[in-house]
Amino acid sequence: MSGEQRRALDARLRSAPQVSGPVPVKQMREGFARFMSTFPVPPGVTRTRVEVGGRPAVRVDPVGEALPGTILYFHGGSFSLGSPETAMALTAHLVERTGVRAISIDYRLAPEHPFPAAIDDCLAAYRALLAEGVAAQSIVFAGDSAGGGLAVTTTLAARDAGLPMPAGILGFSPGLDHTRSGESMTTKERVDPLFTGDGMRRTGDLYLNGQDPAQPLLAPAVLADLTGFPPIMLQVGTNELLLDDSVRLAERAREADVDVILDITADVPHVFPAFIGVIDEADEAVDRAALFITQRIGTRKLGTLDETSS
Template sequence: MSTEQRRALDSRLREAPQPDGPASIERLREGFAGFMAPFPIPAGIRRTPVEAGGRAAVLVEPATDPRPGTILYFHGGSYILGSPQTAMALTAQLVRRTGARAISLDYRLAPEHPFPAAIHDGLAAYRGLLDSGAEASSIVLAGDSAGGGLAVTTTVAARDAGLPVPAGIVAFSPGLDQTRSGASMTTKEGVDPMFTAEGMRRTGELYLDGQDPHQPLLAPAVLADLTGFPPILLQVGTNELLLDDSVRLADRARDAGVDVILDIVADVPHVFPAFVGTLDEASEALDRAALFIAQRLRTAASA
């Protein structure tokens, strides 16, 4: 356990500058991009602009020949911030560790494009991969924060549309409940160094645009039917308001007969696997995620 690393990271996150008063969407997006920019991208990775389901995307692949399979990646940012670039370090780490290519989707953001625009874009990108000849069994959906939630809801939408489900889902600290009814939304207030319940309420309102959050695609942790889902890996820290989103989705997956790994690490923050080079547990978690992806793709290839 890297106790000193965890304490230092917690202090650093708490000292990060916050906007003075209400900030515009433009300022929030600029601030988030600036916060994510220093995260290092590993060497030996090639990035190419592409299109996926009618949306811009980035193909992230090893500089040498990639192994078979595709990671369809969804970035975080509360559905109002972010881009493939803000999640590039995390995406590239998965590519380096698995040897498989990733396609990171630039899905539409609220408030300009509220729910369900992002899910429509995720489904269109997944359908586009299938239409291009990729087997569902050669695709893993992955994402962080809101993007982790999108990996889950895209799978719900794909299954409900009659499409085959992907080989697996990897979700780092996913947001899975717009009703914000998890106990950790209260018990982790003040423990979470990055978010407050009030801040999540405000960003959630931008995504919801007045719609009732009590819907499976907005609260899969409490309302989604996960029957027929592929294996799921959920990685989350104990110092998170969103902790119980993962805990409750894992319960629903288990009850639906779905293979699920709930990977909880103590005293680490939101999307802790992104902090490679700062937190030993980040690299260890990414190794576990890469093993899960490789096993899903290898299992599919041998079927």
């Protein structure tokens, strides 16, 4: 662990464009897209624009022969920003390290399309994969920030619709509580280099559109029954407002007898695994995430993960 790396990253993020402040949504979207475009995409993948479940998507394939399985990826952006491209670096690193393809969904965004539009789109994508004959046990839901929350709420919606469960859920700093009742929303207010509580409530209101946040699909960390869920892995840093979203969801998973890995790394920011090559902890975290995926779908790419486990 490098304290110098983490301090440099903290300073960089504090100067980044606002993604939840008092600026127009169009400006936030443009600033977020510019900032995320600075994350390099690894060379070991190809990208193809496709349509899945009636929505645009990007299929990310490893160079060479892909292993069986699908990562169904949901990008972050506070439910009102972002696209598959803004999450492409992290998505591509997962593909490169697992040898498994990913499909990243361009779900509808608030405020034009508030709750539950994003969940509906992600569920439609899952239905479409199942209808194509892709086995549920070969699919892992993954996402960062709001997309990590969608990985959980899409699973809730799938279970309640009687669909088979995916093989696993992977959330990078997932947003899991629109009631904003976690203690870390207060205790990490000035520690988090990216977000403020007021800013998160503002973008949250765009998604809520006046609806009560106290319902399972909006606050799964405090209200969801996770009975029957597949194994879950949550990766989160201690320097973020959303820390307790993961902590509390992990507790609910334990209470529901669901396998759960709560992977907390000290002194790192929101969605820290995206900063591969910037902080050592990011590379290590993505290795752990890739191992989770391959274990869930029963494949293993020969190389780094096998070498480190031998």
